[in-house]
Amino acid sequence: MTTAATISKPDPGRRYLYLFTMFFLALSGFGQMPIFKRYYIADIPGLGWLAKFYITHYIHYLGAIILLALCTYYITEYFMFNIKKRKLTFSGYFNTAVIFGLIISGLLLVIKNFANYHYPNSLIIFLDLCHISLVMLLLGYGLYSLISKKRWTTPR
Amino acid sequence: MPEMISRRAFLKGSAAAACTVAASGLTAAASTSPSGQQLCTLLDISKCVACEACVDACQEVNADKYPQPQKPFPKMYPSRVPVADWSEKQDVRDRLTPYNWLYIQTADVEVDGEAIEVNIPRRCMHCVNPPCVKLCPWGSARQLKSGISVIDPDICLGGSKCKAVCPWHIPERQTGVGLYLDILPSLAGNGVMYKCDRCYNRIAEGELPACIEACPEDVQQIGPRDEMIAKAHALAKEIDGYIYGETENGGTNTIYVSPVPFEAINKASEYGKGRPPLKQAADSMASANNIVAAMAIAPIAGVAFAAGKLFKQTQKNA
Ligand code: SF4
Numbered sequence: 261m262t263t264a265a266t267i268s269k270p271d272p273g274r275r276y277l278y279l280f281t282m283f284f285l286a287l288s289g290f291g292q293m294p295i296f297k298r299y300y301i302a303d304i305p306g307l308g309w310l311a312k313f314y315i316t317h318y319i320h321y322l323g324a325i326i327l328l329a330l331c332t333y334y335i336t337e338y339f340m341f342n343i344k345k346r347k348l349t350f351s352g353y354f355n356t357a358v359i360f361g362l363i364i365s366g367l368l369l370v371i372k373n374f375a376n377y378h379y380p381n382s383l384i385i386f387l388d389l390c391h392i393s394l395v396m397l398l399l400g401y402g403l404y405s406l407i408s409k410k411r412w413t414t415p416r
Numbered sequence: 417m418p419e420m421i422s423r424r425a426f427l428k429g430s431a432a433a434a435c436t437v438a439a440s441g442l443t444a445a446a447s448t449s450p451s452g453q454q455l456c457t458l459l460d461i462s463k464c465v466a467c468e469a470c471v472d473a474c475q476e477v478n479a480d481k482y483p484q485p486q487k488p489f490p491k492m493y494p495s496r497v498p499v500a501d502w503s504e505k506q507d508v509r510d511r512l513t514p515y516n517w518l519y520i521q522t523a524d525v526e527v528d529g530e531a532i533e534v535n536i537p538r539r540c541m542h543c544v545n546p547p548c549v550k551l552c553p554w555g556s557a558r559q560l561k562s563g564i565s566v567i568d569p570d571i572c573l574g575g576s577k578c579k580a581v582c583p584w585h586i587p588e589r590q591t592g593v594g595l596y597l598d599i600l601p602s603l604a605g606n607g608v609m610y611k612c613d614r615c616y617n618r619i620a621e622g623e624l625p626a627c628i629e630a631c632p633e634d635v636q637q638i639g640p641r642d643e644m645i646a647k648a649h650a651l652a653k654e655i656d657g658y659i660y661g662e663t664e665n666g667g668t669n670t671i672y673v674s675p676v677p678f679e680a681i682n683k684a685s686e687y688g689k690g691r692p693p694l695k696q697a698a699d700s701m702a703s704a705n706n707i708v709a710a711m712a713i714a715p716i717a718g719v720a721f722a723a724g725k726l727f728k729q730t731q732k733n734a
């Protein structure tokens with residue numbers, strides 16, 4: 261496949277869509293634990309849904325759908341337009357690996373939620389812990405990247 | 417006679433196969449019926465005389481699984497966190513508690529001017545796709561291959577999510593016991609959730625669940641799900657009765673056959689905490705599971721958008 265001559269410019273719209281999706285994924289993800297009600301967060305007007313497990317579960321799935329589309333969009337775009345001009349930074353590799361881990365562990369948990377899928381219990385616990393550890397890593401590193409203005413790619 | 421399959425067939429077939437499974441430990445007890453299907457119980461409630469022999473048997477064989485809370489309980493924050501303490505009320509039998517996993521619901525139903533008393537053994541339904549298990553955030557609730565859902569008291573933190581997502585709110589909490597005591601007892605967790613575990617350890621040893629074995633009226637049968645459903649339909653036809661549990665919450669492994677409509681039982685029963693109604697229940701896991709197809713399509717959409725962008729770009733450059 262020939263790559264286009266121009267560099268595909270980062271699109272602020274898609275960047276905001278990514279941040280918006282990640283925000284709701286994280287929020288609905290933490291909502292899988294019974295903490296928002298205990299700590300009064302669900303009492304804040306407009307946040308009552310955070311204590312409704314079926315709603316947070318559904319929103320998490322919706323977020324996962326958007327994230328999957330965004331990820332494949334970014335990967336395809338990178339290989340089509342930018343691979344010769346830009347390379348991934350450490351930040352880029354790190355975020356990509358963490359998101360990949362989140363997607364894999366998440367998808368395995370999604371499959372588990374169908375009837376007649378019985379994972380060994382140790383695998384479920386491992387996947388749960390993986391998923392939450394990875395999201396903490398992503399959030400922590402994301403905050404650090406925001407402060408130190410780290411980018412995912414840099415010119416070659 | 418439909419009841420004849422109950423003990424003998426189960427012991428010869430299902431449980432004999434299950435016998436080969438190691439007897440101890442939750443995962444080891446993943447026994448299944450010989451057909452590979454989930455194990456299902458069928459309850460002919462027209463036979464139940466409310467003698468509570470099943471309740472006694474359940475308490476006797478499961479007593480060593482009951483909570484032994486440490487007191488005083490650690491102070492929990494914030495103050496709204498409810499303490500659930502049943503340790504001083506272990507003899508309560510008319511509802512579900514951490515010390516009573518089975519109770520007999522009684523209703524005086526009037527059908528066509530005739531008064532009928534029905535008694536219904538109530539406990540966990542052992543759903544085919546149990547939300548209590550699937551939505552447990554720690555993996556402490558689990559489903560064995562036999563379809564039995566079990567809460568592991570060594571891992572459960574007592575957050576009660578399983579109870580919130582269960583259509584019948586079956587699991588019951590005891591504070592002051594379990595893993596949360598070793599982590600941050602004041603800030604997270606609140607004990608352990610308890611419910612019927614279908615005597616999984618007895619099944620793994622080739623025995624019947626205690627409540628089935630103890631019943632003098634042979635109210636319950638246990639076997640592969642398809643077989644139990646076929647029998648439930650045959651029985652319902654025979655007595656011109658009604659079925660509950662086959663489709664509720666997407667299907668359960670507890671099928672009740674009643675001589676009177678369940679709506680009538682519901683109207684004539686007292687419900688409340690620990691006393692769940694026999695209400696209609698849609699498949700809890702379905703709405704999220706139904707959008708999973710979109711997860712498979714999403715990557716294709718992503719690639720298509722990027723390809724569209726390449727197409728536009730090359731058009732522009734041409
Ligand atoms: S009835 Fe409730 S507790 Fe029992 S398996 Fe179904 S969801 Fe879980």
Ligand code: SF4
Pocket residue numbers: 473474475478517518539611612613614615625626627628
């Ligand atoms: S199956 Fe076992 S644990 Fe469940 S109600 Fe019957 S005796 Fe109790």
Ligand code: SF4
Pocket residue numbers: 463464465466467468469470471520535537630631632633634635636
């Ligand atoms: S032992 Fe049998 S007859 Fe007696 S209450 Fe239990 S189910 Fe009903």
